[in-house]
Amino acid sequence: MNKSIKKAIRVRDKLKIESVAEPNETTMTNFKKARNNVKKLIREAKKKFFDDKVASCNSSSNLFQAFQEFCCPDKTATSSSSVDVDEFNSFLLILVKP
DSSP states (O other): HHHHHHHHHHHHHHHHHHHHHHSSHHHHHHHHHHHHHHHHHHHHHHHHHHHHHTTOSSSSSHHHHHHHHHHHSSSSSSOOOOOOOOHHHHHHHHHOOO
């Protein structure tokens, strides 16, 4: 989470309090715009994180470790029994497609 997301969350929370205290169309519209902005910023940050993580994989073992982090964050990358081979292959095909 970066500074711009934290700032947007604070603005959203302030607007939420205002919209509850004074429920009218303007305050609700402002809150909804701020809420949508926060969601957009978080989605973009997640996408950038995952794109950077995959781009930094320079070997198949690094790619497999990254895949394990995405799919099974609570499990270690060494336990390969939790990975479905077909699911992993489809993941790799998505990365290869232009």
